[in-house]
Amino acid sequence: MYFMAVLGNIALLLVIRMDPSLHLPMFYFLSMLAAIDLVLITSIMPKLLSIFWFHSHEIDFEGCVAQMFFIHSFSTMESGVLLTMAFDRYLAICKPLHYTAILTGPTIAKLGLATVVRGIAVITPLTCMVTSLSYCGPRVIHHSYCEHMSVVKLACGDTRPNNIYGITIATVVVGSDSILITVSYMLILREVIGLSSRDARLKSFSTCGSHIGVILLFYTPGLFSFYTQRWGQRIPVHLHILMADLYLLVPPMLNPLIYGMRAKPIRERVLSLLWQKGIQPRSSPQTIATARCWPKQILFSSQPRLETLLKHLQNSQKLNSLENRVDKSH
Numbered sequence: 201m202y203f204m205a206v207l208g209n210i211a212l213l214l215v216i217r218m219d220p221s222l223h224l225p226m227f228y229f230l231s232m233l234a235a236i237d238l239v240l241i242t243s244i245m246p247k248l249l250s251i252f253w254f255h256s257h258e259i260d261f262e263g264c265v266a267q268m269f270f271i272h273s274f275s276t277m278e279s280g281v282l283l284t285m286a287f288d289r290y291l292a293i294c295k296p297l298h299y300t301a302i303l304t305g306p307t308i309a310k311l312g313l314a315t316v317v318r319g320i321a322v323i324t325p326l327t328c329m330v331t332s333l334s335y336c337g338p339r340v341i342h343h344s345y346c347e348h349m350s351v352v353k354l355a356c357g358d359t360r361p362n363n364i365y366g367i368t369i370a371t372v373v374v375g376s377d378s379i380l381i382t383v384s385y386m387l388i389l390r391e392v393i394g395l396s397s398r399d400a401r402l403k404s405f406s407t408c409g410s411h412i413g414v415i416l417l418f419y420t421p422g423l424f425s426f427y428t429q430r431w432g433q434r435i436p437v438h439l440h441i442l443m444a445d446l447y448l449l450v451p452p453m454l455n456p457l458i459y460g461m462r463a464k465p466i467r468e469r470v471l472s473l474l475w476q477k478g479i480q481p482r483s484s485p486q487t488i489a490t491a492r493c494w495p496k497q498i499l500f501s502s503q504p505r506l507e508t509l510l511k512h513l514q515n516s517q518k519l520n521s522l523e524n525r526v527d528k529s530h
Contacts (some may be wrong), residue, residue: 201453202245206455209234212466219469225303226288227466230459232312234280236274237452243270244345244448251344264346271448272348273323275422279377280315280453284414285459289411294391294406311506322369328451329362342437344445349429363430370426378419386414410458414451422448 333355392404425444
Protein backbone atom coordinates (compact mmCIF):
# COMPACT_ATOMS: atom_id res chain seq x y z
CA MET A 201 0.00 0.00 0.00
CA TYR A 202 2.80 2.41 0.89
CA PHE A 203 4.76 1.72 -2.29
CA MET A 204 1.63 1.97 -4.43
CA ALA A 205 0.79 5.35 -2.90
CA VAL A 206 4.35 6.66 -3.35
CA LEU A 207 4.68 5.44 -6.93
CA GLY A 208 1.23 6.66 -7.90
CA ASN A 209 1.67 10.15 -6.51
CA ILE A 210 5.22 10.55 -7.88
CA ALA A 211 4.06 9.39 -11.32
CA LEU A 212 1.20 11.86 -11.17
CA LEU A 213 3.54 14.73 -10.31
CA LEU A 214 5.97 13.80 -13.08
CA VAL A 215 3.28 13.49 -15.75
CA ILE A 216 1.78 16.88 -14.87
CA ARG A 217 5.24 18.44 -14.74
CA MET A 218 6.35 17.02 -18.10
CA ASP A 219 3.24 17.81 -20.15
CA PRO A 220 2.61 21.57 -20.73
CA SER A 221 -0.97 20.83 -21.78
CA LEU A 222 -1.69 19.73 -18.19
CA HIS A 223 -0.58 23.06 -16.69
CA LEU A 224 -4.15 23.99 -15.81
CA PRO A 225 -5.80 24.93 -12.47
CA MET A 226 -7.36 21.51 -12.02
CA PHE A 227 -4.03 19.73 -12.37
CA TYR A 228 -2.19 22.27 -10.22
CA PHE A 229 -4.58 21.43 -7.38
CA LEU A 230 -4.09 17.74 -8.13
CA SER A 231 -0.31 18.24 -7.85
CA MET A 232 -0.81 19.87 -4.44
CA LEU A 233 -2.89 16.90 -3.32
CA ALA A 234 -0.26 14.42 -4.53
CA ALA A 235 2.57 16.27 -2.75
CA ILE A 236 0.59 16.43 0.50
CA ASP A 237 -0.26 12.72 0.26
CA LEU A 238 3.43 11.89 -0.15
CA VAL A 239 4.35 13.77 3.02
CA LEU A 240 1.34 12.45 4.92
CA ILE A 241 1.88 8.76 4.20
CA THR A 242 5.66 9.08 4.65
CA SER A 243 5.06 10.56 8.11
CA ILE A 244 3.30 7.44 9.35
CA MET A 245 4.15 4.44 7.19
CA PRO A 246 7.91 3.93 7.82
CA LYS A 247 7.40 3.77 11.59
CA LEU A 248 4.31 1.61 11.16
CA LEU A 249 6.27 -0.86 9.05
CA SER A 250 9.12 -0.91 11.56
CA ILE A 251 6.60 -1.82 14.28
CA PHE A 252 5.25 -4.80 12.34
CA TRP A 253 8.44 -5.96 10.65
CA PHE A 254 11.16 -5.29 13.22
CA HIS A 255 9.07 -4.96 16.42
CA SER A 256 10.57 -1.50 16.95
CA HIS A 257 7.95 0.00 19.26
CA GLU A 258 10.06 2.80 20.72
CA ILE A 259 10.11 6.43 19.62
CA ASP A 260 11.63 9.39 21.41
CA PHE A 261 9.46 12.28 22.54
CA GLU A 262 10.81 14.76 19.98
CA GLY A 263 10.20 12.31 17.14
CA CYS A 264 6.71 11.64 18.43
CA VAL A 265 5.87 15.35 18.54
CA ALA A 266 7.30 15.86 15.05
CA GLN A 267 5.25 12.97 13.69
CA MET A 268 2.12 14.33 15.36
CA PHE A 269 2.71 17.79 13.85
CA PHE A 270 3.23 16.48 10.31
CA ILE A 271 0.25 14.11 10.43
CA HIS A 272 -2.26 16.64 11.74
CA SER A 273 -1.00 19.66 9.81
CA PHE A 274 -0.89 17.86 6.46
CA SER A 275 -4.27 16.25 7.13
CA THR A 276 -5.63 19.78 7.56
CA MET A 277 -3.88 20.83 4.34
CA GLU A 278 -5.39 17.90 2.47
CA SER A 279 -8.84 18.89 3.65
CA GLY A 280 -8.21 22.39 2.30
CA VAL A 281 -7.01 21.06 -1.07
CA LEU A 282 -10.09 18.84 -1.38
CA LEU A 283 -12.19 21.96 -0.80
CA THR A 284 -10.34 23.95 -3.47
CA MET A 285 -10.70 21.05 -5.92
CA ALA A 286 -14.45 20.94 -5.30
CA PHE A 287 -14.57 24.72 -5.90
CA ASP A 288 -12.57 24.23 -9.11
CA ARG A 289 -15.04 21.61 -10.39
CA TYR A 290 -17.96 23.88 -9.48
CA LEU A 291 -16.54 26.75 -11.52
CA ALA A 292 -15.65 24.49 -14.46
CA ILE A 293 -19.14 22.98 -14.69
CA CYS A 294 -21.46 25.69 -13.38
CA LYS A 295 -19.53 28.86 -14.35
CA PRO A 296 -17.46 27.87 -17.38
CA LEU A 297 -17.38 31.38 -18.87
CA HIS A 298 -15.85 32.83 -15.69
CA TYR A 299 -13.48 29.92 -15.02
CA THR A 300 -10.28 31.34 -16.52
CA ALA A 301 -11.02 34.82 -15.24
CA ILE A 302 -11.40 33.63 -11.63
CA LEU A 303 -8.76 30.90 -11.39
CA THR A 304 -5.74 32.82 -12.60
CA GLY A 305 -2.16 31.96 -11.71
CA PRO A 306 -1.94 34.34 -8.73
CA THR A 307 -5.31 33.11 -7.43
CA ILE A 308 -4.16 29.48 -7.55
CA ALA A 309 -0.95 30.41 -5.74
CA LYS A 310 -2.92 32.28 -3.05
CA LEU A 311 -5.29 29.34 -2.54
CA GLY A 312 -2.37 26.94 -2.20
CA LEU A 313 -0.56 29.26 0.21
CA ALA A 314 -3.72 29.74 2.29
CA THR A 315 -4.12 25.97 2.56
CA VAL A 316 -0.54 25.53 3.80
CA VAL A 317 -0.73 28.48 6.22
CA ARG A 318 -4.02 27.27 7.69
CA GLY A 319 -2.66 23.78 8.28
CA ILE A 320 0.44 25.08 10.07
CA ALA A 321 -1.42 27.82 11.97
CA VAL A 322 -4.03 25.57 13.59
CA ILE A 323 -1.65 22.72 14.51
CA THR A 324 1.31 24.77 15.83
CA PRO A 325 -0.57 25.84 19.02
CA LEU A 326 -1.63 22.23 19.50
CA THR A 327 1.98 21.08 19.31
CA CYS A 328 3.12 23.77 21.75
CA MET A 329 0.42 22.76 24.21
CA VAL A 330 1.52 19.13 24.05
CA THR A 331 5.18 19.98 24.66
CA SER A 332 4.27 22.16 27.65
CA LEU A 333 2.59 19.30 29.51
CA SER A 334 4.37 17.22 32.15
CA TYR A 335 4.46 13.46 31.68
CA CYS A 336 4.78 10.73 34.29
CA GLY A 337 3.83 7.14 34.79
CA PRO A 338 3.41 4.74 31.84
CA ARG A 339 4.48 5.99 28.44
CA VAL A 340 2.72 3.49 26.21
CA ILE A 341 0.49 4.83 23.43
CA HIS A 342 -2.31 2.49 22.40
CA HIS A 343 -1.99 3.53 18.81
CA SER A 344 0.09 2.86 15.70
CA TYR A 345 1.35 6.47 15.50
CA CYS A 346 1.54 9.59 17.68
CA GLU A 347 -2.01 10.85 17.54
CA HIS A 348 -2.74 14.01 19.55
CA MET A 349 -5.19 12.66 22.11
CA SER A 350 -3.16 9.48 22.59
CA VAL A 351 -0.14 11.57 23.60
CA VAL A 352 -2.22 13.89 25.80
CA LYS A 353 -3.54 10.90 27.79
CA LEU A 354 0.02 10.28 29.01
CA ALA A 355 0.20 13.69 30.71
CA CYS A 356 -0.16 14.14 34.45
CA GLY A 357 -1.46 17.71 34.61
CA ASP A 358 -4.65 19.40 33.50
CA THR A 359 -5.35 18.41 29.88
CA ARG A 360 -8.70 20.16 29.44
CA PRO A 361 -7.28 22.96 27.24
CA ASN A 362 -5.75 20.36 24.94
CA ASN A 363 -9.00 18.41 24.77
CA ILE A 364 -11.12 21.48 24.07
CA TYR A 365 -8.76 22.92 21.47
CA GLY A 366 -8.27 19.59 19.69
CA ILE A 367 -11.98 18.79 19.45
CA THR A 368 -12.82 22.38 18.42
CA ILE A 369 -10.23 22.46 15.65
CA ALA A 370 -11.30 19.04 14.32
CA THR A 371 -14.97 20.02 14.35
CA VAL A 372 -14.52 23.47 12.79
CA VAL A 373 -12.01 22.47 10.09
CA VAL A 374 -13.58 19.18 9.05
CA GLY A 375 -17.13 20.42 9.54
CA SER A 376 -16.75 23.63 7.52
CA ASP A 377 -14.74 21.98 4.73
CA SER A 378 -17.10 19.02 4.40
CA ILE A 379 -20.17 21.29 4.35
CA LEU A 380 -18.69 23.50 1.62
CA ILE A 381 -17.62 20.45 -0.40
CA THR A 382 -21.14 19.02 -0.07
CA VAL A 383 -22.69 22.29 -1.26
CA SER A 384 -20.30 22.42 -4.24
CA TYR A 385 -21.15 18.89 -5.36
CA MET A 386 -24.88 19.47 -4.85
CA LEU A 387 -24.69 22.47 -7.19
CA ILE A 388 -22.64 20.39 -9.65
CA LEU A 389 -25.17 17.55 -9.57
CA ARG A 390 -28.02 20.00 -10.08
CA GLU A 391 -26.26 21.32 -13.16
CA VAL A 392 -25.54 17.79 -14.39
CA ILE A 393 -29.17 16.70 -14.06
CA GLY A 394 -30.08 19.40 -16.54
CA LEU A 395 -27.84 17.93 -19.25
CA SER A 396 -29.69 16.64 -22.29
CA SER A 397 -27.29 13.78 -23.02
CA ARG A 398 -27.88 10.63 -20.99
CA ASP A 399 -24.30 9.44 -21.47
CA ALA A 400 -22.95 12.77 -20.21
CA ARG A 401 -25.16 12.52 -17.12
CA LEU A 402 -24.02 8.98 -16.35
CA LYS A 403 -20.37 9.91 -16.83
CA SER A 404 -20.73 12.95 -14.56
CA PHE A 405 -22.53 10.93 -11.89
CA SER A 406 -19.79 8.29 -12.02
CA THR A 407 -17.04 10.90 -11.66
CA CYS A 408 -18.77 12.78 -8.86
CA GLY A 409 -19.63 9.53 -7.08
CA SER A 410 -16.03 8.36 -7.03
CA HIS A 411 -14.86 11.76 -5.76
CA ILE A 412 -17.47 11.80 -3.00
CA GLY A 413 -16.53 8.24 -2.02
CA VAL A 414 -12.86 9.15 -1.53
CA ILE A 415 -13.82 12.30 0.37
CA LEU A 416 -16.07 10.32 2.72
CA LEU A 417 -13.30 7.77 3.20
CA PHE A 418 -11.05 10.61 4.35
CA TYR A 419 -13.47 12.51 6.60
CA THR A 420 -15.60 9.79 8.20
CA PRO A 421 -12.84 7.66 9.79
CA GLY A 422 -11.00 10.85 10.76
CA LEU A 423 -13.94 12.24 12.71
CA PHE A 424 -14.57 8.80 14.19
CA SER A 425 -10.97 8.72 15.42
CA PHE A 426 -11.08 12.23 16.89
CA TYR A 427 -14.33 11.76 18.81
CA THR A 428 -13.75 8.22 20.03
CA GLN A 429 -10.42 9.26 21.56
CA ARG A 430 -12.42 11.63 23.74
CA TRP A 431 -15.72 9.83 24.36
CA GLY A 432 -15.38 6.30 22.94
CA GLN A 433 -14.07 4.41 25.96
CA ARG A 434 -16.31 1.42 25.21
CA ILE A 435 -15.12 1.05 21.62
CA PRO A 436 -12.52 -1.74 21.18
CA VAL A 437 -8.98 -0.47 20.82
CA HIS A 438 -8.30 -2.47 17.65
CA LEU A 439 -11.35 -0.92 15.94
CA HIS A 440 -10.23 2.56 16.86
CA ILE A 441 -6.69 1.92 15.57
CA LEU A 442 -8.07 0.46 12.33
CA MET A 443 -10.27 3.50 11.66
CA ALA A 444 -7.48 5.91 12.56
CA ASP A 445 -5.11 4.20 10.13
CA LEU A 446 -7.75 3.96 7.43
CA TYR A 447 -8.16 7.68 6.78
CA LEU A 448 -4.39 8.23 6.61
CA LEU A 449 -3.33 5.24 4.49
CA VAL A 450 -6.11 4.49 2.01
CA PRO A 451 -6.90 7.95 0.50
CA PRO A 452 -3.25 8.64 -0.53
CA MET A 453 -3.29 5.35 -2.42
CA LEU A 454 -6.69 5.94 -4.08
CA ASN A 455 -6.30 9.64 -4.94
CA PRO A 456 -3.92 9.08 -7.91
CA LEU A 457 -6.38 6.55 -9.35
CA ILE A 458 -9.60 8.45 -8.70
CA TYR A 459 -8.44 11.98 -9.48
CA GLY A 460 -5.57 11.11 -11.82
CA MET A 461 -6.21 8.07 -14.01
CA ARG A 462 -9.94 8.83 -14.30
CA ALA A 463 -9.04 12.21 -15.81
CA LYS A 464 -8.90 11.71 -19.57
CA PRO A 465 -5.88 14.01 -20.29
CA ILE A 466 -3.71 12.29 -17.68
CA ARG A 467 -4.85 8.83 -18.71
CA GLU A 468 -4.09 9.53 -22.36
CA ARG A 469 -0.71 11.01 -21.49
CA VAL A 470 0.28 8.00 -19.37
CA LEU A 471 -0.89 5.54 -22.03
CA SER A 472 0.95 7.45 -24.75
CA LEU A 473 4.17 7.35 -22.71
CA LEU A 474 3.79 3.62 -22.12
CA TRP A 475 2.97 3.05 -25.80
CA GLN A 476 5.98 5.04 -26.97
CA LYS A 477 8.22 3.09 -24.63
CA GLY A 478 6.81 -0.16 -25.93
CA ILE A 479 7.44 0.59 -29.63
CA GLN A 480 10.80 2.31 -29.21
CA PRO A 481 13.09 -0.78 -29.56
CA ARG A 482 11.40 -1.91 -32.78
CA SER A 483 11.17 1.48 -34.50
CA SER A 484 13.59 3.45 -36.58
CA PRO A 485 14.76 6.85 -35.36
CA GLN A 486 12.53 8.55 -37.88
CA THR A 487 9.48 6.61 -36.69
CA ILE A 488 10.29 7.37 -33.04
CA ALA A 489 10.51 11.10 -33.75
CA THR A 490 7.14 10.95 -35.49
CA ALA A 491 5.65 9.08 -32.55
CA ARG A 492 6.84 11.68 -30.08
CA CYS A 493 5.28 14.51 -32.03
CA TRP A 494 2.08 12.89 -33.29
CA PRO A 495 1.42 9.60 -31.46
CA LYS A 496 -2.01 9.10 -33.01
CA GLN A 497 -0.88 9.58 -36.58
CA ILE A 498 1.25 6.44 -36.71
CA LEU A 499 -1.83 4.26 -36.61
CA PHE A 500 -3.15 5.84 -39.77
CA SER A 501 0.00 6.81 -41.68
CA SER A 502 0.60 3.30 -43.05
CA GLN A 503 -3.04 2.60 -43.92
CA PRO A 504 -3.24 4.59 -47.22
CA ARG A 505 0.08 3.12 -48.35
CA LEU A 506 -1.15 -0.40 -47.66
CA GLU A 507 -4.37 0.20 -49.59
CA THR A 508 -2.40 1.67 -52.51
CA LEU A 509 -0.08 -1.35 -52.54
CA LEU A 510 -3.02 -3.73 -52.57
CA LYS A 511 -4.60 -1.84 -55.43
CA HIS A 512 -1.36 -2.05 -57.42
CA LEU A 513 -1.17 -5.77 -56.78
CA GLN A 514 -4.77 -6.29 -57.83
CA ASN A 515 -4.27 -4.24 -60.98
CA SER A 516 -1.11 -6.15 -61.86
CA GLN A 517 -2.88 -9.47 -61.34
CA LYS A 518 -5.74 -8.35 -63.56
CA LEU A 519 -3.26 -7.19 -66.18
CA ASN A 520 -1.40 -10.53 -66.11
CA SER A 521 -4.63 -12.47 -66.41
CA LEU A 522 -5.72 -10.28 -69.32
CA GLU A 523 -2.39 -10.84 -71.10
CA ASN A 524 -2.70 -14.58 -70.61
CA ARG A 525 -6.16 -14.53 -72.11
CA VAL A 526 -4.91 -12.51 -75.07
CA ASP A 527 -2.02 -14.97 -75.60
CA LYS A 528 -4.36 -17.90 -75.49
CA SER A 529 -6.72 -16.27 -77.97
CA HIS A 530 -3.81 -15.80 -80.36
